Amino acid sequence: MVYELIIGLEIHIHAKTKSKMFCRCDAKYFSAPPNSHVCPVCLGLPGALPVPNKKAIEQCIKLSLALGCNINKFSKFDRKNYFYPDLPKGYQISQYDLPFGYEGNVEIESTAGTKSIRITRVHMEEDTGKSIHSGAKTMLDFNKSGVPLVEVVTEPDFREIKDVTFFAKRLRQTVKYIGVSDADMEKGQMRFEVNMSLRKVGEAALPKYKVEVKNIGSISVLEKVIAYELKRQSELLDKGETPVQETRGLRDLTGVTHSQRIKEESNDYRYFPEPDIPPITFTDEQIFANRETMCELPTDKKARYMKDCGLDSALAETLIATKGRAEWFEQAIEGVTDNKVVSQIAKWFVGDVIAFMNANKVKLAQLKLSHEMLRELVELLNLGKISSTIAKQILPEMLETGKKASVIVKEKGLEVVNDEGAINEIVKKVIAANPKVLEDMKKNPAAYKFLIGQVMKEMQGKANPQVVDKAILEALQEK
Amino acid sequence: MNQDELKKLTISTASELLASKKLSSVELTQATLDVIEQQEPVINAFITVTKEIALARAKQVDELRAKNERLSILAGIPYSLKDVYNVKGVQTTGGAKILEGYISPYDATVEVLMKKSNAVLLGKTNCDSFGFGTTGEHSGFGPTKNPINIEYVPGGSSSGSGASLVYGGGVFSIGEDTGGSIRCPASFCGLAGLKTTYGRVSRYGAAPYASSYDTMGPMARNVKDVAIVLEHLAGQDARDATTGTAEVLPYSTLLDKSIKGMKIGMPKEYFGEGLDPEVRASMEHAADVFRSLGAEVIEISLPYTEYAVAAYYVIGTSETSSNLARLDGIRYGIEGEGDTWMQKIKDVRGKGFNDEAKRRIMVGTYALSAGYADQYYKKAQQVRQLLKKDFVRAFTEVDVIMTPTMPVLPPKIGENESDPLKLWLMDAFTVSVNPVGVPGLSVPTGFAKNGLPIGMQLIAPHFREDIILNVGYQFEQEVK
Numbered sequence: 001m002v003y004e005l006i007i008g009l010e011i012h013i014h015a016k017t018k019s020k021m022f023c024r025c026d027a028k029y030f031s032a033p034p035n036s037h038v039c040p041v042c043l044g045l046p047g048a049l050p051v052p053n054k055k056a057i058e059q060c061i062k063l064s065l066a067l068g069c070n071i072n073k074f075s076k077f078d079r080k081n082y083f084y085p086d087l088p089k090g091y092q093i094s095q096y097d098l099p100f101g102y103e104g105n106v107e108i109e110s111t112a113g114t115k116s117i118r119i120t121r122v123h124m125e126e127d128t129g130k131s132i133h134s135g136a137k138t139m140l141d142f143n144k145s146g147v148p149l150v151e152v153v154t155e156p157d158f159r160e161i162k163d164v165t166f167f168a169k170r171l172r173q174t175v176k177y178i179g180v181s182d183a184d185m186e187k188g189q190m191r192f193e194v195n196m197s198l199r200k201v202g203e204a205a206l207p208k209y210k211v212e213v214k215n216i217g218s219i220s221v222l223e224k225v226i227a228y229e230l231k232r233q234s235e236l237l238d239k240g241e242t243p244v245q246e247t248r249g250l251r252d253l254t255g256v257t258h259s260q261r262i263k264e265e266s267n268d269y270r271y272f273p274e275p276d277i278p279p280i281t282f283t284d285e286q287i288f289a290n291r292e293t294m295c296e297l298p299t300d301k302k303a304r305y306m307k308d309c310g311l312d313s314a315l316a317e318t319l320i321a322t323k324g325r326a327e328w329f330e331q332a333i334e335g336v337t338d339n340k341v342v343s344q345i346a347k348w349f350v351g352d353v354i355a356f357m358n359a360n361k362v363k364l365a366q367l368k369l370s371h372e373m374l375r376e377l378v379e380l381l382n383l384g385k386i387s388s389t390i391a392k393q394i395l396p397e398m399l400e401t402g403k404k405a406s407v408i409v410k411e412k413g414l415e416v417v418n419d420e421g422a423i424n425e426i427v428k429k430v431i432a433a434n435p436k437v438l439e440d441m442k443k444n445p446a447a448y449k450f451l452i453g454q455v456m457k458e459m460q461g462k463a464n465p466q467v468v469d470k471a472i473l474e475a476l477q478e479k
Numbered sequence: 480m481n482q483d484e485l486k487k488l489t490i491s492t493a494s495e496l497l498a499s500k501k502l503s504s505v506e507l508t509q510a511t512l513d514v515i516e517q518q519e520p521v522i523n524a525f526i527t528v529t530k531e532i533a534l535a536r537a538k539q540v541d542e543l544r545a546k547n548e549r550l551s552i553l554a555g556i557p558y559s560l561k562d563v564y565n566v567k568g569v570q571t572t573g574g575a576k577i578l579e580g581y582i583s584p585y586d587a588t589v590e591v592l593m594k595k596s597n598a599v600l601l602g603k604t605n606c607d608s609f610g611f612g613t614t615g616e617h618s619g620f621g622p623t624k625n626p627i628n629i630e631y632v633p634g635g636s637s638s639g640s641g642a643s644l645v646y647g648g649g650v651f652s653i654g655e656d657t658g659g660s661i662r663c664p665a666s667f668c669g670l671a672g673l674k675t676t677y678g679r680v681s682r683y684g685a686a687p688y689a690s691s692y693d694t695m696g697p698m699a700r701n702v703k704d705v706a707i708v709l710e711h712l713a714g715q716d717a718r719d720a721t722t723g724t725a726e727v728l729p730y731s732t733l734l735d736k737s738i739k740g741m742k743i744g745m746p747k748e749y750f751g752e753g754l755d756p757e758v759r760a761s762m763e764h765a766a767d768v769f770r771s772l773g774a775e776v777i778e779i780s781l782p783y784t785e786y787a788v789a790a791y792y793v794i795g796t797s798e799t800s801s802n803l804a805r806l807d808g809i810r811y812g813i814e815g816e817g818d819t820w821m822q823k824i825k826d827v828r829g830k831g832f833n834d835e836a837k838r839r840i841m842v843g844t845y846a847l848s849a850g851y852a853d854q855y856y857k858k859a860q861q862v863r864q865l866l867k868k869d870f871v872r873a874f875t876e877v878d879v880i881m882t883p884t885m886p887v888l889p890p891k892i893g894e895n896e897s898d899p900l901k902l903w904l905m906d907a908f909t910v911s912v913n914p915v916g917v918p919g920l921s922v923p924t925g926f927a928k929n930g931l932p933i934g935m936q937l938i939a940p941h942f943r944e945d946i947i948l949n950v951g952y953q954f955e956q957e958v959k
Contacts, residue, residue, distance in 0.1 A: 040565075040585045044805040046573065046686035047565050047587060051720045081801050081847070085820050090804020138820070140809070270847035272856060275690035275798055277720050 003198035003234055006206060007164055007226065008120075008156035011171060012149050013181045014127070014189040015059040021126040021148035022050030022093065029143035030187045034132075042146035044088030049276050050126075052077070056148035057100065057124060057280065059180045061290050063150055064101020064122040066174050066297055072098045073282050077124075077274040082267065086129035086140055094151075096271040099123030107299060108166045109313075117167055118155035125149050150180065156195065156206065161226050168192065168219045173298045177323045185218045192216040194225060197243070198233045209245045213257050216250065224255025232257070301326055310339040311346055318350045324364045325354075332371040344378045352392065356399045368402030377405040389461035390414050416464045420471065423455070423463055427471045430454045438476070448472055480510040482517075485647030490556060490704040493650050497555045500544065504537035504555030508599050511557045515601065515648045521629060522646060524639035526562045526620045527570050528602035533557065536599045543597065553711060554597035559652040561637045562603035563610065565684040566590050573686040574636070575608035576619035577831025581811045587684025588716050589653055589695055596711050601649050604639025609803065610657050610688035611835040612636045613905045614890065615664065619833060622892060625667060627931060631889045634667030636660040640698050641668035651699040651708050657688040658791060659884075659909025661696050662921035666884035666934030669923045671705045671951065672698040674909075676942045677916035678723035680709075681716030687802045689795040692913035702922060702952040706730035709944060725942035733945050734952035739773030741950065744877035748784035749908055758883045761924045761933040765881070768957050774950075779876055781869045786862045787911035792903060793846050793859035794914065800843030806831065838899065863914045870915045874940045879950050882908050884921040884934040908936060918944045922951040924958075 020027050023041035040048035064071055078096035104119030129145040131138050152171065158164045172190060175181040183190040193214045197207040211229060216222045233243045248257035273279075296304075298320045305316040320326045329349055333342045353369060356362065377395065380386045386394075386409055394408045409415050417423060430451055431437070440447035455468045480488070480502065496502040512530055519525060540555035565571045565583035572578040586594070593600065607617040615623040615638025623638035625631040626646040633642040637654030641664030644652055654661040656674035665672025673696040680695040687693055697708035713727040745766065750759065766776045808815040808827030815823030832840070846855035873880055886908060895902050912919045918941075921934040937947040 040684075043810060045565070045583070045585070045811065046571065046578065046581075046805070047563070047682075047684040048585075049683050049719050049721075051718060079801050081804060083804065083807065083824065085807070085809060088805060088810065090807065091801050268849045270801070270844065270849075270852070272797060272801070272847055272852070275721075 001234070001238055002201050003230075003237060004201050004203075005159050005161070005226070005230060006156050006197045006199060007158035008195040009152075009154045009158070009164065009167070010193040010195070011152045011168075012191045012193075013063070013152065013175055013183060015056045015124075015148040015150050016179060016181050017053055017055045017059065017148055019053060020146040021053050021056055021124070022146055023048075025146065027147050029147065032143055034139070034141040035143060037143040038145070042088070043142055044090070050093055050274070052277055052280070053148060058290065059148070060100045060122060060124040060150045061282070061287070062178050062294060063152070063175060063180045064104065065287070065291050065294060066178050067101065067104040067106055067119045067122060067152065069101030069104030069119055069122055071101055071282060071287050073284075073287075074098065074279060075100050075282070076279040077277045078271045079274050080125075081270040084128070085138065086131045086142070086145070088129060088142060088145055092125060092128065093274055093277070094125035095123035106167065106170070108163055108170065110163050110166070111160065115157075115163065117157045117163075120153040120155050122150060122152050125151060161223055161230075164194075164226060165219060165223055168222060170298060172219070173321070177298055178294055188217060192219075192222050194222065194229075196226065196229050196233075198230070198237060209243050211243055211245070212247045214247060214249060214260075218253075221250070221253050221255060224253075225250065225257060228255040228257060295323065298326075309333070309342045309346070311343060315343075315346055315350060318354075319346060328364050328367075328371070332374050334371065336375065341378060341382065344381070345374060348374060348378065348391075348395070352395050353399065356396060367399070369399050370402075373398055373402075373404055380405055380409065384418075384464055384466070385409070385416055386414060387416055387456070387461050387463070387465060389456065390416075393461065414460075414462055417459060417462050418464050418467055420467060423459075423467055423471050424475070426455050426458050426463075427451075427468070427475050430458060431472070431475055441476075448476060480507060482514045482647045485511060485514055486645070487700070488647070488650050489700050490552065490650055490707050493556050494552045494554075497544070504540045504544075504599060505534065507555065508533050508537035508557050508601075511601060511647070511649060514646065515643070518626070518646045518648060521624060522626055522642050523621050523623050524605055524643035524646070524648060525559070525602045526572055526574065526605050526618075526639070529566070529569055529600050530602075532569070533599050533601050536597070540597045540599065551596040551598075551711070552707060553593070555599060556651070557599045557601045557649045558593065559601045559604045559640060559643055559649045560590065560593075561606050561640050561652070561654045563606065563655050563686040564590055564603070564653065565686070566600065566603070569603065571603070571686065572619065573609050574606040574618040574620060575831065575836065576813065576833070577806050577808075577827065578686075578812045579619070580813065585684060588681035588718060589685065589712060592711055593653070604637070604643055604652060606638055606640075606660070607636035608833055608836055609686070609799070610636040610655060610660050611839055612638075613659065613663055613902050614638070614892075614895065615642070616892060617833060617835050624892065625889060625931075627668065628929070630891050631931060632667065632892055634664035634885070634889060637664050637672075637698065641665060641670060641672075644668065644670055644698060644700060651697055651704055653708070653712070654696060654698045655685055655688075656694050656696055656913070657692045658795065658913050659906045661698055662884050662909050662919055662934070662936055663906070665698055665921040666923070667889040667932065669926075669932030669934075670698050670700060670921075671702045671923070671955075672696065672921045673705045673709060673944065673948070674912060674919045675709065675713070675944060676723070676725075676918045677913075678721050679725070679918070679942060679944065680712045681714075681719040681722050683716055683718040687798075689798040689913075690802060691798060692791075692795060694913070702920070702948055702955050703731055703734060705920070706734060706948045706952070709948075713944075723942060728945045730945055730948050734949055736949050737773065738769070738950050738953045741774045741879065742877040743769050743774050743776045743879045743881050743950070744779035744873055745776060745881050746779050746781040746784065746873070748781050749882040753886055754883065755887050757888060757927045758886060758933055762881070762883050762935060765924045765935050765954065768954055769881075769950075772953055772957060776881075777877065779873050779880070781873060781880075781911075783862065783865045783869045784911060787866055787914070788904060788907050790859040790862035790866065791906075791910040791914055792842070793855050794863065796839045796843030797846045797856050797859075798843070800840045800847065803832075803836065803840055835899065866911055867915050870917055870938075870940075878939070879946055880938040882936045882938070884908060884936040888927045888929070888933070889931045912936075912938060917941055918947060920944075920947040920951050922954060
């Protein structure tokens with residue numbers, strides 16, 4: 001039987017702040033010695049009090065706005081009570097009924113065009129410590145305790161794995177764009193939780209069960225988990241069974257899930273307003289200011305590149321991959337009004353420049369090629385001063401040395417040869433050397449193009465291809 | 480200085496003696512420590528005496544004074560802290576066994592401020608564990624006795640703060656009040672004790688009972704001393720997000736104002752059945768004193784009073800159940816036994832909490848549970864809003880509200896052992912002040928026939944400690 005996927009996501013993102021959510025400890029704890037970034041507050045010592053991090057709240061507001069959410073002008077923190085060894089206070093400070101952001105919407109590119117994914121809420125909470133299991137012992141590291149987390153919850157709107165992938169990638173890109181997080185998966189700065197069930201194609205109601213898989217640390221594993229669960233749940237449904245409502249976990253990166261906890265009903269976390277932190281209010285002006293100062297989002301950028309610059313989807317997507325890349329591109333096309341030129345610059349940048357950077361592990365900031373240099377290269381090409389063969393040939397040198405194209409061309413004498421006399425001579429030589437072409441042309445008039453290549457080769461690519469074309473046709477007519 | 484002198488010593492007198500170098504801080508501190516040593520086996524007012532810290536600080540102050548440094552009025556004056564305040568390097572128990580042996584790595588803001596004033600820390604005083612108690616009998620470190628008559632309780636939960644001041648073990652003490660824990664022992668020990676406005680004094684570093692009620696405040700031998708200490712404690716703290724921005728006033732210089740024309744309201748709900756006749760008589764006498772000072776004393780109504788105790792305990796226990804969750808024996812306090820974490824935590828909490836703590840954790844957990852939160856926790860919060868409205872309305876009619884601090888005279892030790900609910904009801908007049916958040920000052924009004932003191936409670940609007948300190952001081956001067 002063919003089933004339809006019903007998927008909702010919960011994503012935890014480490015907000016990028018100097019200090020932790022409720023204390024002054026350094027939030028950059030990664031690879032620090034265990035329990036070296038701790039204080040009375042994040043260790044939950046008696047009497048220590050949380051003071052919310054303004055910057056972290058701003059980050060949460062920013063992400064809420066980026067995901068099209070409404071902002072609760074009156075909001076608050078709540079205590080989520082449960083016992084766990086790495087939860088030092090016996091409760092987590094989170095948000096319950098008044099999250100900072102709610103009811104948002106994100107457009108994704110799906111098989112049948114754009115599709116809306118509804119965002120249920122975006123709220124702020126603190127991370128827990130870390131349990132490290134070693135044999136029969138469990139050790140606790142509280143460096144992570146109190147690090148600010150933004151949690152994004154979606155409605156169960158995903159129907160295809162690739163929609164989930166697109167959304168996850170776009171979300172990661174977005175948080176990096178707006179500076180909310182580095183979203184470094186390796187450092188656990190972005191973690192996914194998937195809520196998933198299946199229903200028969202054509203059914204409208206949500207299934208009666210839901211399987212939750214927690215703590216997924218990468219997008220590729222996320223894909224594998226969904227694929228695995230699709231197979232597992234399909235097999236059960238095919239046998240006429242209903243998958244158990246439960247939380248499942250991962251033991252490795254294969255995507256294979258294992259039952260962890262059967263959910264009879266939802267946990268009773270005994271939420272209540274955090275009395276140690278007064279309610280938080282926002283004015284329209286504050287919300288507006290956050291919206292105004294936000295950079296252009298990847299989705300908007302892409303749409304603009306396609307609409308205003310006439311770029312195709314794939315090219316635009318590559319250009320917006322990172323904010324730095326998009327910014328570089330935008331500076332490179334500054335003052336360029338011809339979309340054909342914009343597209344050329346885009347292609348040279350995405351193709352040769354980025355390939356060079358990847359191959360040589362060069363970052364944008366270290367790039368010796370300036371925006372003006374790339375613009376000049378394309379300009380020389382369009383003015384017919386160099387051929388594309390030459391352009392391709394000199395770009396690596398430009399990237400390596402930071403020398404302008406015009407300088408290299410001059411130094412090496414690579415300018416296009418427009419001299420008809422010189423070209424005609426080579427043309428004659430090439431025609432004489434390739435008598436077979438005349439035969440071929442009887443069957444295929446375009447066969448003469450082979451000769452263009454030969455001429456260009458003879459002239460080290462410097463000949464103006466249009467002049468060569470004309471010269472060959474003329475020479476052949478004389479025959 | 481002998482014990483009789485120490486029993487009467489005030490901040491004003493002590494600071495004059497110290498400033499004029501008639502007495503050194505080391506002498507004063509040593510004399511106080513001697514009295515403590517002598518009294519403690521019977522009274523049990525201290526959980527920890529910080530003798531070394533006290534003498535070191537006293538010596539330091541004397542040295543500073545020898546160099547003619549400008550010093551705070553509190554410099555060199557011995558004080559104590561209720562054992563809920565964290566002091567770096569010193570045990571902090573909150574009066575509970577579960578925290579026995581916990582040496583705090585940090586100072587509470589209150590202690591930071593006291594240290595800055597060069598006051599001399601004598602030690603950490605006994606209290607009902609986590610502040611759960613009205614009598615001082617429910618400490619994990621044994622009951623505190625009332626030095627006025629050791630058969631009686633000193634009041635709680637800041638029992639040791641009250642009792643130690645009675646016997647001369649310090650010039651002032653800083654208590655903590657969640658539902659009367661400063662005002663009750665002040666009343667039972669014949670002292671002045673101020674529950675500050677919620678947010679007036681930083682809670683940072685004070686082990687919590689109920690976070691939205693907890694307030695820090697001074698206990699001393701007279702109102703002026705309370706005002707002086709408050710000047711040193713009040714103010715916003717970057718480490719406590721609930722502290723307020725209201726201006727800190729020079730409280731001790733505002734005491735002399737006449738209270739002529741001031742309106743003092745006596746809520747009729749506080750003078751109904753169950754009020755001890757001797758307490759009632761003492762309140763009526765106090766009202767006459769106010770009239771003689773030119774104030775107008777009128778009857779007012781706080782109609783939601785009858786729901787105050789219930790609302791207070793529902794919210795208080797809810798917050799408590801969450802506040803005490805961190806006591807799992809993993810990072811500090813006594814250790815649990817067992818093979819698994821769950822066994823260990825059960826063991827720790829089973830043996831570390833007394834019955835009262837367990838009772839409150841259970842009540843609070845229940846009140847917050849799914850399906851019950853609406854009828855208990857949320858309903859109580861609604862009542863809290865109504866209580867606030869009661870007070871706001873009352874303060875449109877009067878400047879100060881006056882009530883008995885406690886409806887009864889101090890009970891004998893063990894008298895209420897078998898009836899926890901009776902103890903909860905004993906707090907009726909003090910508890911309603913905490914959910915509302917306004918300040919309340921307990922001032923002695925006289926003595927019962929058995930020689931035990933009686934106190935009245937003066938209540939002012941939020942952040943108007945100046946008004947009740949002024950009224951309390953004027954009363955005190957008149958009856959002296």
